[in-house]
Amino acid sequence: MLDREQIEAYHRDGYLHVKQLFTPEETEELASEMVRVINEWGQETIGWPGPWRARYLAEEEQQTTKAVFMHNPHFYSSTWGRVIFHEGLVGAVQDLIGDVVQWHHTVLHAKPPEKGTPFPMHQDYPFYPHDALDFIDCLVHLDDTPLESGALQVVPKSHKDGPLEHITGQGTAPHLPTDKYHPDFIDSIPIAAKKGDVIFFSYCLIHWSNVNRTNNWRKSVRFGYHKADMRPVNKDLNEPYNNIIAGGFKTNPSATA
Numbered sequence: 001m002l003d004r005e006q007i008e009a010y011h012r013d014g015y016l017h018v019k020q021l022f023t024p025e026e027t028e029e030l031a032s033e034m035v036r037v038i039n040e041w042g043q044e045t046i047g048w049p050g051p052w053r054a055r056y057l058a059e060e061e062q063q064t065t066k067a068v069f070m071h072n073p074h075f076y077s078s079t080w081g082r083v084i085f086h087e088g089l090v091g092a093v094q095d096l097i098g099d100v101v102q103w104h105h106t107v108l109h110a111k112p113p114e115k116g117t118p119f120p121m122h123q124d125y126p127f128y129p130h131d132a133l134d135f136i137d138c139l140v141h142l143d144d145t146p147l148e149s150g151a152l153q154v155v156p157k158s159h160k161d162g163p164l165e166h167i168t169g170q171g172t173a174p175h176l177p178t179d180k181y182h183p184d185f186i187d188s189i190p191i192a193a194k195k196g197d198v199i200f201f202s203y204c205l206i207h208w209s210n211v212n213r214t215n216n217w218r219k220s221v222r223f224g225y226h227k228a229d230m231r232p233v234n235k236d237l238n239e240p241y242n243n244i245i246a247g248g249f250k251t252n253p254s255a256t257a
């Protein structure tokens, strides 16, 4: 599936852009099914709340950006359920972290036209901390995503620093402190992508994205997968942690053969 160079690049840089992992037909079906999910079940908000907005947006825009986020599209669409097991998607994740892969989440991040919300610099780790680092986020692009549409921007190699302290608490989404981590001071690489492309990135990679200022939607869906022997931080060891195994077989370490 992935070649050695791609695997090395992922581990070195913390991310990998795979072009056309989904065929045009698959992407077409997924996009139209997602539009239906949005139209029937979606809700528009301003996007992630928090004090970071003052540092990323002009005053008149801070409360008027637009976003549609949708967790678990498979609650509404079997087409989206099948993607959890998509051979190309899961095969790439297996190449990167090993054969036994557990699905963790699917979430749509859609930026509507004209003023689709930005995201501040952050790692995904504080949103779902686990007890190891083999956790991959996969951003599946349903639209062509030029830079002006608020494409993902990454800080290469930043995953090597492991989990960093974020601003958290009531009224804010976790984000890195804006006096130290901001595109004005930290170099990042924008990844313009086409529909059907997937960007794989470590949940410790620092990333962000800007406002969608185009007249088109920018819809991306993030899938999270991790090694099956990882557990969420602070979960009682006696409490089972089961979720969908998307690739391979999860062995029971206490089972006797």
Ligand SMILES: O=C(O)CCC(=O)C(=O)O
Binding pocket: 109, 119, 124, 150, 151, 152, 207, 208, 209, 220, 222
């Ligand atoms: O979709 C984006 O531009 C960024 C979303 C994001 O930050 C994330 O998925 O963690």
